[in-house]
Amino acid sequence: MITLIYRLILALIIGLVGWNLFTEKKLTMQLNCAMVMIPLVLRVLMVK
Amino acid sequence: MSIELITFLVMVAVFLLGCFLCKLPVSLSMVLSAVAGALVAGRGIPLRHLVEGMFSYVDTIMVIATAMIFMKVIQESGALDAVSCVIIEKFHKLPALMLCLIMIIVMFPGMITGSSTASVLSAGSIMAPVLMLMGVPMLETACILAMGGILGMIAPPTNLPAMVIGAGIDIPYSGFELPLALLTFPLAFVFVLMFGYKYVKKMDYAAVQAKLNNEPRKKFGFRVYIPLILAIVLMVLNKLVPAFSLGMPLIFLIAAAVGCFTGYKFNVLKMAKESVNSVLPVMGILMGVGMFIQIMTLTGVRGLIVTACLSLPELGRYVAMSVSMPLFGAVSSFGSASVLGVPFLLSFLAKKEIIVAAALSLIASLGDMMPPTALAGIFAAQVVGMEKYTPVLKKCLLPCLMVIIWGVLFIVFANELAPYILFT
Numbered sequence: 001m002i003t004l005i006y007r008l009i010l011a012l013i014i015g016l017v018g019w020n021l022f023t024e025k026k027l028t029m030q031l032n033c034a035m036v037m038i039p040l041v042l043r044v045l046m047v048k
Numbered sequence: 049m050s051i052e053l054i055t056f057l058v059m060v061a062v063f064l065l066g067c068f069l070c071k072l073p074v075s076l077s078m079v080l081s082a083v084a085g086a087l088v089a090g091r092g093i094p095l096r097h098l099v100e101g102m103f104s105y106v107d108t109i110m111v112i113a114t115a116m117i118f119m120k121v122i123q124e125s126g127a128l129d130a131v132s133c134v135i136i137e138k139f140h141k142l143p144a145l146m147l148c149l150i151m152i153i154v155m156f157p158g159m160i161t162g163s164s165t166a167s168v169l170s171a172g173s174i175m176a177p178v179l180m181l182m183g184v185p186m187l188e189t190a191c192i193l194a195m196g197g198i199l200g201m202i203a204p205p206t207n208l209p210a211m212v213i214g215a216g217i218d219i220p221y222s223g224f225e226l227p228l229a230l231l232t233f234p235l236a237f238v239f240v241l242m243f244g245y246k247y248v249k250k251m252d253y254a255a256v257q258a259k260l261n262n263e264p265r266k267k268f269g270f271r272v273y274i275p276l277i278l279a280i281v282l283m284v285l286n287k288l289v290p291a292f293s294l295g296m297p298l299i300f301l302i303a304a305a306v307g308c309f310t311g312y313k314f315n316v317l318k319m320a321k322e323s324v325n326s327v328l329p330v331m332g333i334l335m336g337v338g339m340f341i342q343i344m345t346l347t348g349v350r351g352l353i354v355t356a357c358l359s360l361p362e363l364g365r366y367v368a369m370s371v372s373m374p375l376f377g378a379v380s381s382f383g384s385a386s387v388l389g390v391p392f393l394l395s396f397l398a399k400k401e402i403i404v405a406a407a408l409s410l411i412a413s414l415g416d417m418m419p420p421t422a423l424a425g426i427f428a429a430q431v432v433g434m435e436k437y438t439p440v441l442k443k444c445l446l447p448c449l450m451v452i453i454w455g456v457l458f459i460v461f462a463n464e465l466a467p468y469i470l471f472t
Contacts, residue, residue: 002295002298006110009110009301013110013114016323017331028073029328032073032328033328035076035102036109036332038102040109042099042103043103043106
């Protein structure tokens with residue numbers, strides 16, 4: 001149960017980071033957002 | 049010159065070039081320096097290691113993101129304003145106590161997010177006008193915010209440098225609360241009194257009262273405090289009842305969800321997006337630090353630093369630690385904790401490691417006052433409306449020295465202190 005809740009929390013954070021990625025104007029900050037999303041996506045998919 | 053030393057020098061050079069010449073964010077500069085280090089060491093671009101490094105701080109990133117959402121909720125709902133009003137109203141006759149409580153409020157966001165920037169920019173920006181209303185000059189106010197931010201970042205329950213150092217030698221982040229509290233709160237109280245007491249004791253309460261935002265207290269009454277109380281209760285339960293282990297991110301989100309109904313109404317999605325936006329640089333830095341450290345480990349640079357630290361004589365270790373850790377903080381205090389904190393902790397393994405790791409995290413935190421990055425100093429100066437941050441750094445030199453001495457004392461007497469402050 002707690003694993004599922006934490007996957008949902010991760011999905012929420014990914015959604016918020018993704019939203020920032022698309023509203024950010026500076027390319028460097030967009031890259032920063034993309035970098036932050038990589039491990040979060042892998043974790044939410046339980047790849048690692 | 050060994051290949052490890054060359055690799056390390058290249059990594060540092062690329063990082064500095066990225067930061068200062070190309071004006072890239074610290075996180076991207078760290079990624080570039082990690083890639084450059086791997087290339088110089090003949091490892092190509094080790095994608096698996098880079099991604100592996102990113103995973104070092106995934107849990108920490110979840111704590112930061114959710115804590116910032118909680119922080120914004122209590123700010124938007126009016127809880128933070130209400131707490132400030134209560135403190136000033138109840139304690140204005142006891143200026144020393146009032147200043148100490150104000151310092152705790154300034155530290156609070158850092159305590160829960162582990163970021164000095166969060167402290168200075170959220171609670172700091174709310175308390176700065178209050179402090180200046182009470183007669184504290186602009187420069188001293190900025191110093192209070194900067195030192196409050198740094199000490200808040202180290203104070204329990206969330207201390208990222210201690211987590212980073214602990215992760216380096218597989219110490220769980222448990223049992224740190226009392227050592228961290230003793231390392232930070234006495235210093236915080238000394239600093240706030242040092243900077244503010246002589247001004248606040250002459251305060252005109254009537255003038256201050258007129259400018260405080262008392263509305264949330266009057267409008268919502270006790271319920272405005274419920275999210276704060278709930279978060280504290282859940283944190284305590286989390287520690288005391290193992291079966292009730294929710295984890296910090298879930299606790300922050302539960303308290304934040306409750307906070308949406310206990311005060312002013314606001315756009316929750318927009319607030320959550322802004323919260324994550326404000327901590328994205330810190331989250332990126334942690335990812336970058338993870339990759340940087342992974343490549344340092346892969347190429348043998350970390351081993352080189354560990355060997356150098358371990359081979360120093362005892363006195364030399366204290367001097368090297370006191371100088372190098374704050375200086376490396378010019379890169380990042382998290383980087384300093386990881387790159388130097390771990391080997392220094394290994395070199396002091398004969399002492400109680402939790403106390404040593406806590407004290408090292410305190411010394412590493414001074415990196416946030418180290419120019420050119422000097423996050424705490426720069427933001428504190430901005431918040432109070434100063435054009436240059438150098439006067440803040442100059443004024444904070446003595447407190448910074450006191451922080452180093454306090455940290456070193458804890459390391460020297462770690463074994464003697466352990467029976468009284470360690471309960472794990």
